[in-house]
Amino acid sequence: MGIKSFQGKRAAPEKPQHVPMLVKDYMSTNLVTFMEHENIMDVAEKLIANKISGGCVVDENHKLIGLISEGDCMKQISDSRYYNMPMDDATVKKRMTCNVETIDGNMNIMDAAKLFIEKRFRRFPIVEYGKLVGQLSQSDVLRAASRLKANDWHP
Template sequence: MVKSFQGVRVVEPKKAANPILVKDHMSTNLVTFQPEDSIDHVLEMLTKRKISGAPVVDKSGELVGIISEVDCLKEIIKGKYSNTPSFPGSVSEHMTQNVITLSPDMSLFDAAQKFLELKIRRFPVMRDGKLVGQISLSDIIRAFPKLKSTTW
């Protein structure tokens, strides 16, 4: 019979890992549009900046909607039927007005779940009623490979 003389082992509790938050992975240098901007302008900026959508703010900086490539497609189709090579429609005519926003302090895992549930490609990030950033599905996807097993 073999006896151990190591005594009682004390297992140290795992340290709580810092939560992985939206604010650590969101974009803060945002392109924004105003409701009176033309779809021509939106298409030019989306193409130039290689983005697929952006928040819409009024003159006081309040979030009033979000415009995406899919929203712009409505104006493009309308232009095809009227044989118009330009797209003079306004952002206010095509933007999504009932915008779902996220908090910068939301867990990245909870945000990922929102993307799955709602099938939305981007969420404006709001703190105290102010637009502070935007997180996209691409931001979420880029964040996870960088995580280490200890922070998972």
């Protein structure tokens, strides 16, 4: 007669379920946005007040038309001081980046992280049906990564 175990039958170890981590789950939706007619100095003040480095430029229908950053504002201020030009007509339209690269809200957050590294961008707008719905920043990606288990990169 053989030795019997009193532990009972062992269940197979559970495989962790892979739950996709999507951009739309981590993007910011309460955005500070700008209009192209705004003065650069007003934009700079909003950036400082909201502790952000840039933001999306939208039209009256909330359609994305560009991005404006601290660097864009600094360039305008520097040029105005250097060339002794007034700042009254220094608008977002004259300094914003117009060819904006966007990402899909259904993209995996780790694929977005790779894009941040490749493109060296600080933010990616997310557009649905032509309208701005959110923005993903590098800190949003870091927040998502902090929820991952270091060993298997699954939530």
